Amino acid sequence: MEARILRLNLAGQPIEWIHWQEAVCLYARDLVTWTLGGVVRRVTGGYSQLSGHISRIELPAIMAVGGSHLAPMRTVPPLTNRALFQRDDYRCLYCGKRFSFMQLSRDHVHPTSRGGKDRWQNVVAACKRCNQHKGNHLLSEIDMPLIALPYKPNNAEYLALVNSDRIRGDQMEYLRAQFSSNSRWL
Structure with a gap:
């Protein structure tokens, strides 16, 4: 799977995962303010009419992007089964056994019918x-009894949950520093 780039706001708060094509557009629009981490991808373009050289951009694993029209930071991460099951380590929080995605379901501790x-x-x-x-x-x-209490992941944890199968070490290190004390990822 292709590695994604972690987009931050100017304050360094994680916002979202972006594909390399989006990152190139942000560079072209001069919205990238600072970067961290290793190179995810090297992109070459056309020849410059001024210098005759081929244009090249090295895309970092983490980039802080300015601009008020870009995606705002979420206050509540979207609740999806994939993220929920990942949060709970694909473990039934009643019997404690691990299961595949298809063998799990979402349970409401306090039932919706009540x-x-x-x-x-x-x-x-x-x-x-x-x-x-x-x-x-x-x-x-x-x-x-529950073997662990449910909790709302913060945005950094959520981004780690939804990209866990292709997250780089430098990205995880950056996100982990912002995890809540409830996180099983600490």
């Missing part, structure tokens, strides 16, 4: 057997 919300702090990965057994019961009504 007023629970579909948000990070109320959902856990559960194997289908445990999820069915729990049904719409509250934990206080059934003998099924």
Whole structure:
């Protein structure tokens, strides 16, 4: 898989993953303010009419980008099953066993049928057997303790969760410094 580039805002807060083509456009628009990490990709372009040399851009693993019209920082990361299961290490938080993506489901600790919300702090990965057994019961009504409490990942953790299979060491090091104390990645 192709490595992506970690885009930061000017304050160094992680915003999103971008493809190399987007990074080239940001360079061309002179929006890249500072960079970190190793080179992800070297891109060559056409010949300069002034110098006769081929244009080259080395794209770094991490880049801070200015401009107010660019993507704003999220306050709540999107809740997807992929990110949820990754947060919970593909482990059912009731029986503690590891499962594949297809064997897991999203369980609402406080069931939605009883007023629970579909948000990070109320959902856990559960194997289908445990999820069915729990049904719409509250934990206080059934003998099924959680092995870990659900939490909302911050933006740095979320970006690590959704790109875990192709994240570079320098990118992970940068993100890890911003993880919350709840993170299993520390």
